[in-house]
Amino acid sequence: MRVVIASCSVDYSGRLDAHLPQATRLLMVKADGSVLVHSDGGSYKPLNWMSPPCRLTVAEPDDADAGQGVREVWTVQNTKSDDKLVVRIHDVVADHSVDLGVDPGLVKDGVEAHLQKLLAEQIDLLGPGHQLVRREFPTAIGPVDIMAKDSGGASVAVEIKRRGDIDGVEQLTRYLALLNRDPLLAPVQGVFAAQEIKPQARVLATDRGIRCLVLDYDAMRGLDDVDSRLF
Amino acid sequence: MRVVIASCSVDYSGRLDAHLPQATRLLMVKADGSVLVHSDGGSYKPLNWMSPPCRLTVAEPDDADAGQGVREVWTVQNTKSDDKLVVRIHDVVADHSVDLGVDPGLVKDGVEAHLQKLLAEQIDLLGPGHQLVRREFPTAIGPVDIMAKDSGGASVAVEIKRRGDIDGVEQLTRYLALLNRDPLLAPVQGVFAAQEIKPQARVLATDRGIRCLVLDYDAMRGLDDVDSRLF
DNA sequence: GTATTGATCTCGCCG
DNA sequence: CGGCGAGGTCAATAC
Numbered sequence: 244m245r246v247v248i249a250s251c252s253v254d255y256s257g258r259l260d261a262h263l264p265q266a267t268r269l270l271m272v273k274a275d276g277s278v279l280v281h282s283d284g285g286s287y288k289p290l291n292w293m294s295p296p297c298r299l300t301v302a303e304p305d306d307a308d309a310g311q312g313v314r315e316v317w318t319v320q321n322t323k324s325d326d327k328l329v330v331r332i333h334d335v336v337a338d339h340s341v342d343l344g345v346d347p348g349l350v351k352d353g354v355e356a357h358l359q360k361l362l363a364e365q366i367d368l369l370g371p372g373h374q375l376v377r378r379e380f381p382t383a384i385g386p387v388d389i390m391a392k393d394s395g396g397a398s399v400a401v402e403i404k405r406r407g408d409i410d411g412v413e414q415l416t417r418y419l420a421l422l423n424r425d426p427l428l429a430p431v432q433g434v435f436a437a438q439e440i441k442p443q444a445r446v447l448a449t450d451r452g453i454r455c456l457v458l459d460y461d462a463m464r465g466l467d468d469v470d471s472r473l474f
Numbered sequence: 475m476r477v478v479i480a481s482c483s484v485d486y487s488g489r490l491d492a493h494l495p496q497a498t499r500l501l502m503v504k505a506d507g508s509v510l511v512h513s514d515g516g517s518y519k520p521l522n523w524m525s526p527p528c529r530l531t532v533a534e535p536d537d538a539d540a541g542q543g544v545r546e547v548w549t550v551q552n553t554k555s556d557d558k559l560v561v562r563i564h565d566v567v568a569d570h571s572v573d574l575g576v577d578p579g580l581v582k583d584g585v586e587a588h589l590q591k592l593l594a595e596q597i598d599l600l601g602p603g604h605q606l607v608r609r610e611f612p613t614a615i616g617p618v619d620i621m622a623k624d625s626g627g628a629s630v631a632v633e634i635k636r637r638g639d640i641d642g643v644e645q646l647t648r649y650l651a652l653l654n655r656d657p658l659l660a661p662v663q664g665v666f667a668a669q670e671i672k673p674q675a676r677v678l679a680t681d682r683g684i685r686c687l688v689l690d691y692d693a694m695r696g697l698d699d700v701d702s703r704l705f
Numbered sequence: 706g707t708a709t710t711g712a713t714c715t716c717g718c719c720g
Numbered sequence: 721c722g723g724c725g726a727g728g729t730c731a732a733t734a735c
Contacts, residue, residue, distance in 0.1 A: 246477060246479070246500065248570070255713070258712090258713045259585050261582045262580075263580055266574070266577050268577065273516075274514045277517070281502065281510075283504050283574040284506055285577075286526075286731085287508075287519065288518060288731090292518045336572055337572065341568065345514075347495045348494075349521055351490060355725095404726095488728060489728040490727095518713095519715060585711090585713095610734085
């Protein structure tokens with residue numbers, strides 16, 4: 244990785260055109276040739292950038308640029324599309340190159356997939372006597388997160404979200420409409436399960452006869468840990 | 475801005491939990507206290523980060539950490555939520571502080587929204603006598619970019635793209651199918667408007683009775699400037 | 706203020 | 721390789 248702090252102006256052209264007037268910024272050149280232009284604020288998103296696969300070439304400024312005080316012109320050309328980033332470098336404050344090696348990568352936890360796994364393991368959270376049929380139950384319009392049967396043997400379709408929103412209820416509604424046309428499954432009861440259910444979503448779900456279930460992730464994970472230790 | 479290159483391990487807890495094992499990375503501390511952790515690959519997104527508003531505090535390692543070779547422990551605490559980032563610094567390769575000043579900011583141009591706004595203002599580009607009904611005309615499957623009426627009062631639905639591709643034609647086709655089922659609107663004529671229309675897209679559109687309109691962005695912007703100056 | 710939508714989205718999964 | 725869904729989405733705009 245190369246890190247350059249320099250005053251520069253930047254032009255991007257591709258899916259849109261964008262221009263950054265001259266100012267002092269941080270330029271990050273990664274091992275794959277991608278370039279990030281950061282200012283001293285904003286979010287984690289750079290002001291401007293070029294994603295890999297791309298190629299960085301450095302050239303001398305033409306007379307017009309040189310007259311404006313440009314010392315170097317970087318051209319970062321995407322090798323798949325015609326996206327192009329041009330960085331005109333004026334004064335360089337710092338220039339460091341470091342070999343970082345390959346990053347071991349991020350370990351994530353707490354995503355929807357984990358909630359699904361935990362609920363499948365703790366299926367009686369749906370109610371006493373429930374049995375897991377399968378996770379990612381396939382249908383023509385996509386997989387249902389969890390399919391189960393209640394204590395009476397009736398089908399239960401569960402849609403799981405971290406944040407239960409209107410969209411999730413709509414999704415489950417589409418599944419239920421489809422599943423209930425299958426005489427082998429019907430009637431299918433719907434359960435909308437999430438760590439947090441928005442009021443609008445709860446109203447819509449209730450109106451459609453869908454049961455809402457708030458999942459306590461920490462408690463579920465705690466039980467999972469106990470299970471892991473016991474067995 | 476402060477840029478530190480150091481071997482470190484990182485833990486995030488908040489909306490999810492994530493952990494980065496020890497490796498050499500670039501740490502960026504911005505003026506607002508936000509912190510970005512970058513590796514030498516990926517895209518513009520950092521491996522891990524803390525968004526403002528937040529506060530960075532630096533502490534000595536406890537005995538356990540010190541025994542692992544930790545020299546400093548950075549705690550970045552979001553001041554609005556309970557999101558927290560902990561960076562354990564081992565060996566520091568480089569450490570630079572620079573005053574970048576306030577960035578003049580990005581000037582974007584040619585984005586779809588701008589094209590939409592310009593076309594709405596210059597609606598007769600669709601043909602003489604056309605009238606704007608509204609931008610972002612709502613339908614059950616999403617908003618149509620522009621709805622208009624031609625000189626004879628017939629409905630015209632316009633889909634706008636910067637680069638006109640097959641996808642855009644498909645999208646417009648779906649809108650037209652829906653709109654034409656509404657007896658108050660039907661028959662609805664389709665117009666596919668873009669700065670550049672790919673040959674495949676043009677063939678598909680023509681085949682479906684959709685009119686193609688190439689937008690001259692510079693000319694439209696020029697007219698807009700003239701308007702701004704005149705009125 | 707909240708809600709919705711686009712993004713040079715990015716990122717991961719699964720076919 | 722493409723499609724689809726989720727994101728610690730972020731950020732801008734309409735309401």
